[in-house]
Structure formats: C-alpha cells, structure tokens
Amino acid sequence: MTINKLTKTPTGINGLDEITGGGLPAGRPTLVCGSAGCGKTLMAVEFIVKGAIDYNEPGVFMAFEEKSEELAVNVSSLGFDLQKLEAEKKIKIDHVHIERSEIEETGEYDLDGLFIRLAHAIDSIGAKRVVLDTIENLFSGLSNESILRAELRRLFQWLKEKGVTAIITGERGEKTLTRQGLEEYVSDCVILLDHRVSNHISTRLMRIIKYRGSVHGTNEYPFLIDEKGFSVLPVTSLKLEGDVSSERLTTGVPSLDKMLGGKGFYKGSSILVSGTAGTGKTSIAATFANESCNRNERCIYFAFEESPKQIIRNMHSIGMDLDKHISSGLLKFQASRPTLHGLEMHLVSIHKLVKDFKPAVVILDPITNLITVGSVSEIKAMLIRLIDFLQHEQITVMFTALSLNNITNEQTDEGVSSLVDTWLLVRDIEYNGERNRGMYIMKSRGMQHSNQVREFIITDNGLNLVDVYLGSDGVLVGSAREAQILQEQAGTALKDHSLTWKDKEISRKRRVLESKIARLQTEFESVEEELNRVHQEEAVKKEILERARKDITNMRSGDGNDK
Amino acid sequence: MQSLDLENKDIYKLRLYVAGASPNSVKAISNIKNICETHLKDRYELEIIDIHQQPSIAQKEQIIALPLLIKKSPLPVRQFVGDMSDTAQVLRGFGI
Structure with missing residues (x-):
C-alpha cells in the first residue's frame, strides 16, 4: 500500500520501546512467548493498560486462561485498575472459556464465533490494541488440529486486516518457541521471555528473536517485574559518547x-x-x-x-x-x-x-x-x-x-x-x-x-x-608519627631555649663593654682637664714674668741717665 | 424399548448458533434439520441464531467454534460443534 517505513506502536513499557526502536509493529501481531511464570500475561496487560491510559488507544484483552475478575485482581497489585478502565470503555476484557469435556465435535467447523466475538469487542470500543492470552489453550479445548491451525492462520491475517496491533502470547514448547508452533503464523515480531535460575538466583531475560522490517537490539535484556510493572533495561549502548563535565x-x-x-x-x-x-x-x-x-x-x-x-x-x-x-x-x-x-x-x-x-x-x-x-x-x-x-x-x-x-x-x-x-x-x-x-x-x-x-x-x-613521616626506618604512621612529631617539637623548644640564652649573653657583654667605654671616656676627660689647667697656669705665669721684667727694665733706664 | 419410550416423551430443546451463510453453517442447518426430522419428529424445538446478527451473545454464551449446537433439554446439557455431518456422533450425544 505504502512504501513508508514500518510504523510502530509504543508499548509504554519501560525500556522495551528503546530496544525495539519505538515499539511493536503497528497493525501487526507480535508473538510473546516464554515458559510458565515468566511474565507474558503481565507484559500483555501492561501493553493494553498503557495504551489505554498513555496513548489513548483502547484495547481488547482476550483471556483464554484467567477469568477477567481473576485477571483484575492479579494485576491490581501493579496499580492497574482494570474494572475502572473497562467501565470507561477504554479496555474490554473477554474471558474465553473452553471445556473439552462439554463439547462434541461433529464434523467440519470453524472459529467464526471467536472472530465475531473479537470483532464485536474491537468495534464496541474502537480498539487499536488486542491481546490474545494464551490462544494455544484452544488446542486443549478443541481436538481438530488441522482446523485450528488453519483458523489461527486466518485469525492473524484477519487481525492484520483489522489494523490492530496485537500481542499473542504462547507457552514455550520443548524445541520450538511455542508449543503449537505459533511462530510460523506470527512472523512479524517475536519476543522471547525467559526466566533463568542459576546459583539459586533467578533472572528474567527478554530477547527479540525477530522483528521484520526493523532494526532491534539482539541481546538478552534483563527485565524486572515490580510493584510498578514491567521494566526492561536496554544495556547495550556502549558507544562511549556520553557528555563530560569539568565541574x-x-x-x-x-x-x-x-x-x-x-x-x-x-x-x-x-x-x-x-x-x-x-x-x-x-x-x-x-x-x-x-x-x-x-x-x-x-x-x-x-x-x-x-x-x-x-x-x-x-x-x-x-x-x-x-x-x-x-x-x-x-x-x-x-x-x-x-x-x-x-x-x-x-x-x-x-x-x-x-x-x-x-x-x-x-x-x-x-x-x-x-x-x-x-x-x-x-x-x-x-x-x-x-x-x-x-x-x-x-x-x-x-x-x-x-x-x-x-x-x-x-x-x-x-x-x-x-x-x-x-x-x-x-x-x-x-x-x-x-x-x-x-x-x-x-x-x-x-x-x-x-x-x-x-x-x-x-x-x-x-x-x-x-x-606521613618518612623517617630513617621508612614511612612512619600512627603513634610512631606522633612520637616523631613530639620529638621534633622537643627539638624546637631546646633550640629556642638556646637561642634566647645566647641573646642574653650577647647583651650582657655589650653592657659590660659599654660601661668600659664610659669609664675610659671619663678618664680621658679628666686627663684633658688636667692638661688644660697646666696650660693656663703656664700662660699666667709667663704673663706675670713678662710684666715683672718690663718693670725692672723701666727702673734700670731711670738710673742710667748719667751715663 | 421401554427406555426409548420414556425418552420419547421428552421434548428436545435445541439451539443452533451459526455464522451467517458460511458453508459450515448452511451444512449444519440442513444436517440438523435432517436428523431431527428423521429421529425426533414432532418432539423437538430448534432455534437457529445467527451470531452475526447478535454478536454480544457470543461472549455471553462462550462461543468460539461455530456452528455450535446446544441441547438444553433433556438434561444433561450438551454441546456439539461442527457441521453435524457425523450423524452417529450427534445421535449418541442426544442419547438416542
């Protein structure tokens, strides 16, 4: 019809959309298979519930195993209120009950009843998503395998024509993915759930076996079921291209x-x-x-x-x-x-x-x-x-x-x-x-x-x-380090002490010398004074003598006029 | 023969669910009518319901495979799927 790329329907399941590159193939059936208790039903329920709540895509859940009340109770622990959603006409749960002992087969038949029922359910709420959980139970109710196989093939084809995105769950078989080989009919996308116990520790793993027309992660991805539902961890992005911060x-x-x-x-x-x-x-x-x-x-x-x-x-x-x-x-x-x-x-x-x-x-x-x-x-x-x-x-x-x-x-x-x-x-x-x-x-x-x-x-x-202290005996830690610190402190104190002692000695010496200098100074002054005094005495003496000599001369010249 | 006489008094209430005019449905209708006319003349009530017309019945009655014949009485209730071509099987189920 178109050459557009395969459109995908997001599942809303944590991590699954990353692995599948956007979700399950839109308008096509997907097979989810795995052994008992590995979470197939839960994944399917979450697909429907998330679709109804987050993507505004109503869904039909056709349960071949659990009654709708049982189912509602079982998933209420995950916070899914199926009854409320059903009342709001966002989902529709139809429990298909088949009891082999009640039915006698009298010739050719087909599964038109199922088709009509499903069509009615889809049309009544305008469903975009459909889950058939676990359709293989039909094989335990009806014995004519060749009819069933032909009808299943027709059913999947019919689902495609209806344009609904479907999940079909299947129990894992001995050698095949599903007991009845459903993988032969649902060939667009096959997801395998596994529950492995090694060393007494259980691990849930998911692997996408095939996804026609799309790239997808091929590894086994661990997944977890907890009080908030299903989460898958896409853990292969080993591209080493994360941002770095220098903070x-x-x-x-x-x-x-x-x-x-x-x-x-x-x-x-x-x-x-x-x-x-x-x-x-x-x-x-x-x-x-x-x-x-x-x-x-x-x-x-x-x-x-x-x-x-x-x-x-x-x-x-x-x-x-x-x-x-x-x-x-x-x-x-x-x-x-x-x-x-x-x-x-x-x-x-x-x-x-x-x-x-x-x-x-x-x-x-x-x-x-x-x-x-x-x-x-x-x-x-x-x-x-x-x-x-x-x-x-x-x-x-x-x-x-x-x-x-x-x-x-x-x-x-x-x-x-x-x-x-x-x-x-x-x-x-x-x-x-x-x-x-x-x-x-x-x-x-x-x-x-x-x-x-x-x-x-x-x-x-x-x-x-x-x-740490690096001593002669190597690295010193603990009390040895403390001892070393003490020792060094003691050394410093001693050194300080001797320093002050020397200073005092020096100042004392200085004081002695200074007093000596002062004494010499005074000695010198007295000597100088003595010398000055002698000088003055001599000068006075000389003056007196001079005056006396002049007087004598004057006297002599008075006497000597007759000469 | 005695027992047969007793049963003969019972009215067989039968209900046949079909899907429109699919080949199996058409065959089933003609086959069951044949069986009834041959073995249960005048002591059966056959109701034929087309699921296509009343799809909500399918869920209520837990219908998957078609055509489906339900024998409501005499008890026990029995269900038959198929085009009713296996006459012996049908009669065995009817207890005849």
Whole structure:
C-alpha cells in the first residue's frame, strides 16, 4: 500500500520501546512467548493498560486462561485498575472459556464465533490494541488440529486486516518457541521471555528473536517485574559518547580534595575506593554522600552489606548526621542483600531507582558482595553498563570494593579498576606493633593528583588525611608519627631555649663593654682637664714674668741717665 | 424399548448458533434439520441464531467454534460443534 517505513506502536513499557526502536509493529501481531511464570500475561496487560491510559488507544484483552475478575485482581497489585478502565470503555476484557469435556465435535467447523466475538469487542470500543492470552489453550479445548491451525492462520491475517496491533502470547514448547508452533503464523515480531535460575538466583531475560522490517537490539535484556510493572533495561549502548563535565565535586574531606588537585572529583565520573577490611571505605563513601546532600543534591546509597540504620549509627560516631538528609528527602538508602536477586536484576533495579529519584551521586557499597551472585566477568559486564548509564546521566558514582589480600592491591577482584576514573586505595600499614590506614590515589584521570601516601585518620569529627613521616626506618604512621612529631617539637623548644640564652649573653657583654667605654671616656676627660689647667697656669705665669721684667727694665733706664 | 419410550416423551430443546451463510453453517442447518426430522419428529424445538446478527451473545454464551449446537433439554446439557455431518456422533450425544 505504502512504501513508508514500518510504523510502530509504543508499548509504554519501560525500556522495551528503546530496544525495539519505538515499539511493536503497528497493525501487526507480535508473538510473546516464554515458559510458565515468566511474565507474558503481565507484559500483555501492561501493553493494553498503557495504551489505554498513555496513548489513548483502547484495547481488547482476550483471556483464554484467567477469568477477567481473576485477571483484575492479579494485576491490581501493579496499580492497574482494570474494572475502572473497562467501565470507561477504554479496555474490554473477554474471558474465553473452553471445556473439552462439554463439547462434541461433529464434523467440519470453524472459529467464526471467536472472530465475531473479537470483532464485536474491537468495534464496541474502537480498539487499536488486542491481546490474545494464551490462544494455544484452544488446542486443549478443541481436538481438530488441522482446523485450528488453519483458523489461527486466518485469525492473524484477519487481525492484520483489522489494523490492530496485537500481542499473542504462547507457552514455550520443548524445541520450538511455542508449543503449537505459533511462530510460523506470527512472523512479524517475536519476543522471547525467559526466566533463568542459576546459583539459586533467578533472572528474567527478554530477547527479540525477530522483528521484520526493523532494526532491534539482539541481546538478552534483563527485565524486572515490580510493584510498578514491567521494566526492561536496554544495556547495550556502549558507544562511549556520553557528555563530560569539568565541574568538580568536593569529596567532603578537605585534605583529600587537596590531593585531587585541590578540587575533588569530576562530576559524572566514577570513583572506586578499594581497601582491605576495616580501612574506612564506608566512611569515605558516607562522607561523600553527606557532602553531596549538604550541597542540596540528591544521593542514593545502595548498601549491600549493612542496614541503613547501622550505617547511620556508625556515621554518628564520626560526627556525621545522615538522619537529617534522609528526612529532608535528599538521601535515600536502598539496602538489600546481593542474593535478593540476580546481577541483572540489581542492575535493573538500580537503573529504575536512579531514573525515579534522579540523584546527583550514587554510591554502591560494596560491589564485592555482588560476587556471591555472579562471576567476575558478569560483574564486570554489569558494572560497565552501570557506569555507562550513570555517566550518560551525568551522575557521579562511587563504588567501594574489598580487596581480599594484603599483598597485591594492584587489581580488585571485580576488575573494574580500569573502568573507573578515580581510584582511591586505602590500605593497612602495619608498623611498630600497630595497624594504621594509609591512603593514596592510584589514578585520577584528567587532573593533577598527589602521588603521596597519606595517613588516613578517622576522628570524632570526620575524616582527615595527614602527611606521613618518612623517617630513617621508612614511612612512619600512627603513634610512631606522633612520637616523631613530639620529638621534633622537643627539638624546637631546646633550640629556642638556646637561642634566647645566647641573646642574653650577647647583651650582657655589650653592657659590660659599654660601661668600659664610659669609664675610659671619663678618664680621658679628666686627663684633658688636667692638661688644660697646666696650660693656663703656664700662660699666667709667663704673663706675670713678662710684666715683672718690663718693670725692672723701666727702673734700670731711670738710673742710667748719667751715663 | 421401554427406555426409548420414556425418552420419547421428552421434548428436545435445541439451539443452533451459526455464522451467517458460511458453508459450515448452511451444512449444519440442513444436517440438523435432517436428523431431527428423521429421529425426533414432532418432539423437538430448534432455534437457529445467527451470531452475526447478535454478536454480544457470543461472549455471553462462550462461543468460539461455530456452528455450535446446544441441547438444553433433556438434561444433561450438551454441546456439539461442527457441521453435524457425523450423524452417529450427534445421535449418541442426544442419547438416542
């Protein structure tokens, strides 16, 4: 009819539309198959309900398995009020009941009854969506397979002609996708749901087996059914093209900021804090969480080891009040044992919670515990996807990891060290009969960072980093460092003391010399005076003598006239 | 023969659901009429309902396969699908 591209009908199911590139093929039937209890009916119900509520597309749900009342009760736990929607004529539920024992087959027949019923239902509410759940039940009610097959083929063709987007669910068969080989008839789009249990942990997975005329994700995608319905996680966008930010976030420890070029972590980066048991990883993580809440940013703390109350109590001991952030709604704890569900499920639930809560900071404490539910490579794959997703959302994530041995800290068990942007390592330094904590930055992409080992101290008022002392015996930490500090202080005091002593000595000497100089001065003055006096005496004497001689001369000349 | 006489007194209330003039429907109508005329002369009531005309009945009566014949009485209620070409099967179901 047209050469337009295949139009798609959005399902409204979280994540499914991303995988399928927009939804299910519009106006065509889609087969959803899977073993019992894997969520086929739920997915179909959600398709109808979301269609009716979000896309204004009424839908018909034809149930071959459950009665409409049962169905309504079953999905009411997901917040779907089918009866209300039915009353509003947005959906129509038709329960098809077939009992083989009641029916005798007497020759040729067809499924016109079903067609008419469906047509009536579709027309009565103007339905755009149809679900047939599980149509294979017809095979248990009617025995003539060749008729049924022919009729099903006709039914799917008829649905296409009607232009409704349909979901047909089918129970998974031994070797085929469905017990009755429905995949032969519904060839436009086939989705397989799986429910796998490995290591006692169940994981729900979805795979699109085929989607004619459209590109689609081919991987197995984990999905989750929770109190809000179905969510699928499209986790293959490993294109490494997320935005980056050069904004920096403080760590909450000023001295640690200083080690990280003075500003802290990059926003949207991933940080790994690894270390042996009891080195304060959780404290670092909680400090970072606290700091982000202080900045009025939201934070989710995924605790896999301790309960929230335990963490809050423990953080009180280092002077941190997380309670107030919880009550103000900035901080959210999500505590669960890793064994609660499979790795993929953790990823899906984290994904979902992050989408809902929209935090700026996410903390996973610790990722090491996830090893109980998956292999190393699986954890790595999961974390890659998680980091990828969070980076895309510009969310800063901090992981803590427990290193199991003391000898080599070069690699964490999860092998995520190459993925993260910043890696802080906290380790024990055993020296002089005590254990102390040393911290250093293994790497920090794109910023100046300190290459020094700092001693990491947990005090009543929070965390702090101090310089370690490099003595003749190597790195000095803990009480040895304190002793070194004391010793240095003592040395300084002594030096100060001797300095003042010398000063005093000098001034005293000066005073002695100065008095000496004064004495000499007076001596000199008296000598000078003496000399002056002699001089004057002699001058006076000379004058008197002169006068006397003149007098004598005058007298002589009076006598000598007769001569 | 005694039992047959007893049953003979019962009136067979039959209802046949068909879908318009589809081949199976047409065949079923003629077949059931034949059977009734031959074996239940004057002691049957046959009601023929075209689902196309009253589609809402389909849901109420749980109709999927057509043609569908329902024997309301005598009890037990029995259902037959098909074009009623298997006369022996129909009669067995009728208890004749």
